[in-house]
């Protein structure tokens with residue numbers, strides 16, 4: 001992240017803090033959209049529950065007044081039966097029963113409210129996760145390689161889970177506000193200015209909370225990259241994927257030390273803030289408490305003077321206590337809500353990122369079949385943030401129906417060329433044409449549907465063997481015949497035949513019953529994905545590196561036969577495979593150095609002949 005953004009964020013201004021509250025309406029809207037029924041239920045029940053405390057306290061006052069009245073009767077009776085038979089106890093019993101009923105109702109409502117909230121929050125978390133995945137799917141590859149986006153994605157991901165407390169808090173606040181109004185309505189009659197005193201005494205605590213919440217957010221925000229690093233060390237230190245190498249190289253101490261260092265720094269920063277918060281918090285809360293006891297003393301005095309009954313005293317004292325707690329909760333809670341709303345920025349700002357590689361407004365249909373093929377015209381491309389051009393002045397033709405091989409040393413630009421062809425990136429210079437029109441003029445989804453690429457770092461899905469092949473055309477995942485045919489073409493069927501559950505075997509070690517494959521076996525399964533597709537252009541970007549020489553030869557032989565009528569690009573460092581292509585492009589430093597058939601290139605005696613000789617010499 002640029003330094004300016006980071007420093008700006010270390011201390012959000014008061015305005016920024018309150019600005020964040022604008023996130024609440026869309027947040028509430030999303031909750032409402034998640035489930036109208038549950039939202040209405042929680043709102044309704046909370047409203048009902050909000051007025052119960054006042055009612056209970058008031059009935060409590062009536063009970064005490066009634067007891068005082070009965071004491072004052074001086075009937076001289078001491079046995080319960082005598083009292084009972086006199087009928088004098090009936091009003092008291094009625095009041096007690098009413099109080100009991102209210103208490104039970106309050107408990108039951110409380111339970112139902114938490115149940116509803118729990119269900120609603122789970123639904124909301126799931127819905128937000130789905131939205132997150134959906135939005136991430138629209139973003140450019142470039143976005144994903146950007147570490148700032150990864151930070152944002154990371155924060156957004158945390159928000160899908162973390163914001164549920166906000167929902168509960170927000171609803172709780174609304175409920176408390178109603179209760180406060182109810183209490184206040186009762187109290188205003190007795191001592192209006194005492195209420196003002198209570199409220200004023202709480203303001204310092206409120207401001208303190210707001211301040212520290214914002215500091216906390218800033219701390220978390222500015223530490224996002226480090227927190228991702230921490231997550232990375234934890235993952236690397238303890239996961240199936242890395243266990244083998246970490247063990248062999250004895251990396252545990254190194255990884256643990258890195259984690260310790262970083263986490264100790266984060267802890268120190270957190271602790272410093274927590275300590276300051278605790279110190280100031282206690283001091284400011286004390287002011288609030290002082291306000292309460294001044295009010296209490298005043299009411300006690302008025303009772304002694306005979307202005308209030310004992311029942312009034314308990315009602316008032318109780319009301320003030322509750323009111324203080326509620327006001328404090330509301331003010332502190334409000335600053336927390338404002339603090340949490342800052343975090344919502346992360347979620348919403350992630351949703352605001354828009355992809356740059358998109359279909360044009362009026363896309364032209366992708367030609368099926370294509371007639372001429374692809375033309376690269378002086379194409380240049382630099383990875384975001386890189387100084388070097390990955391490819392530059394790249395010009396060549398990929399004719400419809402031909403099998404073209406790309407050779408070149410590491411970093412020559414082969415994979416970049418493929419990514420440009422599939423429009424994972426757009427060129428910075430020049431253009432790429434398909435049948436005479438810029439790739440950018442076509443519909444993006446249609447274009448990608450016509451291109452099948454298996455990359456060298458293809459994904460090993462921890463799914464069944466059949467699904468691992470079906471990802472090449474996920475709509476056809478239930479078409480077993482098609483999957484088996486694709487597997488046969490890629491020589492993957494022999495691999496799958498050896499699995500305990502055949503095509504339904506989960507592969508990869510991550511899940512229960514998963515069976516792992518060898519590197520070459522994984523590659524065969526991945527190559528089968530290419531045959532699942534009805535794509536007009538098939539590209540194998542070195543997914544064969546782990547295949548033994550015979551398998552690679554066979555795979556490419558079949559690939560060539562089966563690509564008859566299709567356009568194909570293959571990338572390999574093995575000349576036995578490369579020579580099968582109709583035409584070979586030699587790339588060096590991001591542009592075409594030579595092109596021709598195997599024989600032509602050998603005869604020309606350039607880099608191709610040199611590399612071929614080097615490899616051939618190894619076998620002599």
Ligand SMILES: Nc1ncnc2c1ncn2[C@@H]1O[C@H](COP(=O)(O)OP(=O)(O)OP(=O)(O)O)[C@@H](O)[C@H]1O
Nearest residue numbers: 145383386390408409410411412413414415416417
């Ligand atoms: N995601 C990326 N971000 C920045 N630079 C990159 C990225 N991917 C590749 N490069 C750089 O672009 C140049 C071309 O890389 P490319 O992957 O196209 O080479 P290649 O010919 O496929 O190499 P190999 O034979 O090793 O697979 C290299 O200099 C590489 O360092």
